[in-house]
Amino acid sequence: MRVSSLTLALSLLLSPAAFAQTPRSAETPAQAPGEASEPTPPAPPATAPSETPSAADDTEIPVAASDDPGAMEQASNRVPLQEIRRYVGVFNAVREAYVEPVEDSKLMSSAIRGLLLDLDPHSVYMQKETATAFDEGTEGAYDGIGVEVMYLGDGSMRVIAPIDGTPAAKAGIRAGDVIVSVDGRTLTPSDNDGAGPLRGAPGTSVTVGVLRDGETAPLEIRVDRETIRVVSVRSRMLEPGYGYVRVSQFQVETAADFARNVGELKQQSGGTLRGLVIDLRSNPGGLLTSAVQIADDLLDSGKIVSTRGRIPISDAEFSATPGDLLDGAPVIVLVDVGSASASEVLAGALRDNNRARVIGSRTFGKGSVQTVLPLDNGDSVKLTTARYYTPSGRSIQARGIDPDTTLRPEGAETADPNAPRAATVYTEANLPGHLQGDEEDGSTGGEALPGDGPIDAALAELKKPWVPTAQVHAEDTPPAVAPATAMPAPATGPTPATDTTPKTTPAPTSEPVPAAEPAETPETSTDPSTSENPTDSDATPETSEPPPPTP
Secondary structure, three states: OHHHHHHHHHHHHHOHHHHOOOOOOOOOOOOOOOOOOOOOOOOOOOOOOOOOOOHHHHOOEEOOOOOOOOHHHOHHHEEOHHHHHHHHHHHHHHHHHOOOOOOHHHHHHHHHHHHHHOOOOOOEEEOHHHHHHHHHHHHOEEEEOOEEEEEOOOOOEEEEEEOOOOHHHHHOOOOOOEEEEEOOEEOOHHHHOOOOOOOOOOOOEEEEEEEOOOOOOOEEEEEEOEEEEOOOEEEEEEEOOEEEEEEOOEOOOHHHHHHHHHHHHHHHOOOOOOEEEEEOOOOOOEEHHHHHHHHHHHOOOOEEEEEEOOOHHHOEEEEOOOOOOOOOOOEEEEEOOOOOOHHHHHHHHHHHOOOOEEEEOOOOOOOEEEEEEEOOOOOEEEEEEEEEEOOOOOOOOOOOOOOOEEOOOOOHHHOOOOOOOOOOOOOHHHOOOOOOOOOOOOOOOOOOOOOOHHHHHHHHHHOOOOOOHHHHHHHHOOOOOOOOOOOOOOOOOOOOOOOOOOOOOOEEOOOOOOOOOOOOOOEEOOOOOOOOOOEOOOOEEOEOOOOOOOO
8 A cells, every 4th residue: 555655665764774883794796697797895904993083074875774685785774874973972962061951761752852943843852752642633632722733933832723512612712823821821832742731631621821913912812621522524405405514624534524414415305405615714634545535426536646756656647536426516615824744635636627616715735745654663754755835737736725705704894904923923935934835926825714604605696607617718729729738727716706695705816826737646545444544633632743843
């Protein structure tokens, strides 16, 4: 399986053999019949060790990293011994001279965290407790307040989204809030360790200090803890024939739950739906394959997403298989600035295949995939291994998905533009050390869209007649020029809605020109029985990794 192979390949790179400092034996290997032989040079005389480093110390010594005979030829398998000596010198200085004794294991853990610290906001070393909490987030049950967070460099926590129906959502915590204190104590980077200060036994409570846009001082919000059993998919009928499905995050069972909810809506509607709203607002992502499976459920054919990394095993392409749960009924995807990672994969796949229109505000812009590598002591390394690309070949890294129709939050038209802002680091493009994006434009991104107003606007948009962009393009292009199977271009956005509710004010936006189509890669099955789940999300329930970072 692709993910298993990727994990194995990266694990080999992390194996102890990769750090051996003794080169392979100089014995002459067995010679194949008929193979020309080279004279073996005499071994150089042994020299006494010297305290003064020689010039050779600055060179990189090739070290075996695997049983691959060609591994010695790979520059990536060379260990810079001079840099390792420098590290050992600092390690010994801290161990012997620091004002208080420090355990070797703690020093080594700090060194490993530092190794990943400046890569990007989503690569991180997770100690056993944090790794366990991360796994719980994908399984949907843990004890806490029910909020997806990302640690910032000073130890404060950026709220990506409160989870629907949890104490955090009921207490009024919002996407974009910055939690700066817990029970009166200012958060520091050391709070990144373990499960985090928001976790705790059910029945206890916690008071969080929150910075929020428009507020001049932190808000004090008291939140009860309970066992959070996340239901990632909810649904209801908006009007006869028009369904609504809310996907709050992508877990192991999310795709199956989505299919079941759509089936129930169809039964309530007499067997067919006239249209469906998929609400991905404040959905921070999760398992990439769950998003791929939902896209496959709504597409008869076409690409869903492709991934590209440094090593060939990171390259993959997911394509749809025949079968559409809605039998072609129109779809509206509702997004906002809290929609990230797998949410953006799903929105991009449906729009690029002209299966859905996207409305709301520009999304978060996280276009990278992380692979979790378990270590033998129970800790894990979450490493960014690839970028993902939408079917049209676009990378949304540090850009996000621009909606076809833009919505504004309730009251945004009358809000004071000079009001204080807490959410100064709210999108991928504003995270320190983020991967550069192909279409990054330096903007501040979209806005959070809470409440039912955006749902009403999505329903109004759903009722409008719609001709897929690919069909319009084919009609307007002379037959001699139009390709037989052209990849559909992203929509430029329909005429702004005029019948939305007063809570939202639509404004037109234009879709940027798509990037060049990526090279074809072998199709990868989306069958959950034959593929494992890489994670593309860096957000975990009430715990995360420090950005200089960060799926």
